[in-house]
Amino acid sequence: MEAFNNNFLEFFFILTGLLMAHTGVNVLLDPKHPTRLQTAVFWFLLAATFSIGRFIPPFVSGVMVVGMGILTLFNQVKIGPINQVSEEKAEERSKRLGNKIFIPVVSLASIAIIIAQFTPLGGQVGIGVAAVLSVLIAMFITKSDGKVALHEGDRMVRQVGTVGILPQLLAALGVIFTAAGVGDVIAGMISTVVPEGNQLIGVIAYVLGMVVFTMIMGNAFAAFTVITAGIGVPFVIAQGADPVIAGTLAMTAGYCGTLMTPMAANFNALPVALLEMKNPNGVIKEQLPYALLMIIVHIALMYFWAF
């Protein structure tokens, strides 16, 4: 079953790669795209790591990832002209469909959970199956053909854009940090202040580490990789905490940091501008008590629930 699941999952990675390659082809064929060739190359490189990544030497994949980084560094990957959703048409269609429009999104989450709970396929394959089934359901409900679905997929892929691969890249960075022993160094530093073996102090260090690092970087995902390797594993998980509970709570603890930092402009500065607020830090000020309370909740929950 394990081997079957892995092959099934590989099939979905190949499919994801084809979706990315489809965007690459569309960009390449679009004469109005400002950086046609470079953007297409980015999507083809990404598509290759997905579709054939398992079958080629890792070194080649590594070179391709660096290639993508060089393209984004020089700002060569652009959305280009895409057909935005027409407000009137969407309005008109939504009047016809009513609440049926929620069925595909609801089915995505439901199918994924059902497959994970009640079949031997597991959660990861479940996500893939649910994604494919829900797009079929969406096509049926909206009476669209595959061409429209692919077109919309292309629009969404371009809108998500290069930042979409950031979580995966951060996870990969975690592997490199671990191989280089970064976690051990941080653990060594922390252990001069935090006594190893004390579960409560370990939990506090993990939660506050996530909060502070997220505040500085403005990004909980990046903080998670570093802090989990450096503090989470040696001071919490290795002391007997459930990795699922500890890891899950650490991530949302990071979000408490996001609530308090001007570095997270998308969330805290954007609404100030949109709502024409007087105080530039008005949203952060409002969120501060919630964030502090939630930090305490996280510490308590991790301490009592994970052990």
Place this chain on the structure above:
Amino acid sequence: MEYIKLVGILIILLGFIFKIDTIAVVILAGLATALVSGLSLFEFLTLLGEAFVSNRLVTLFFLTLPMIGLSERSGLRQQATRLIEGIKGLTTGRFLSLYMFIRELAGFFSIRIQGHTQFVRPLIEPMAQASAESKFGEEDEGTQEKIKARSAAMENLGNFFAQNTFVAASGVLLIAGTLKSLGYDVSAVNIAQASLPIAFIALIIVIVSNILFDKKLRGNSKTTSGKEGEK
């Protein structure tokens, strides 16, 4: 000099602070860390390729994009807007609590919305202001500013604390991927389930806080009308 290994973290910090392209910064941080730790360039590229490919799961959510795109095209947002517009006669606090709940539900069902631009500015904040006005008359500037900040906070709180309840959320997949790289094989479904208590607790805290806020609004209006009476 063990501390030199932390150069990657320093690069990430500086890169994020100075807003240099994030993907390039992350790769550079990995490269610097690998080199100071005695790996060769070839070993770094091999490790990077291997790690990137084995973490493809984190980006599996791309496969859900055609469905999301189709739903958007067919008026997902417009229908959601219509449903919220239909809510009338609630106090400001209750209305904001309801939005928080809807936002958490959207996270659970993986409905990705850019809440601030698509909902808070055009819909939630005006409706929250209108509800306060209809009950207590024109609010002073301080209260208006407070309702603005609160509307934005609802969006962030609902978004952050509920998004990981969906199995294919990128946060969930990153947790699974990172823990797997560190030697702990965990399932995305278990992570999504473990995210439920925080979503629930955040909702409770917000509801309580909004009840207090309603009370304060009522108190404000009493003192203002009281002062007017003295005149």
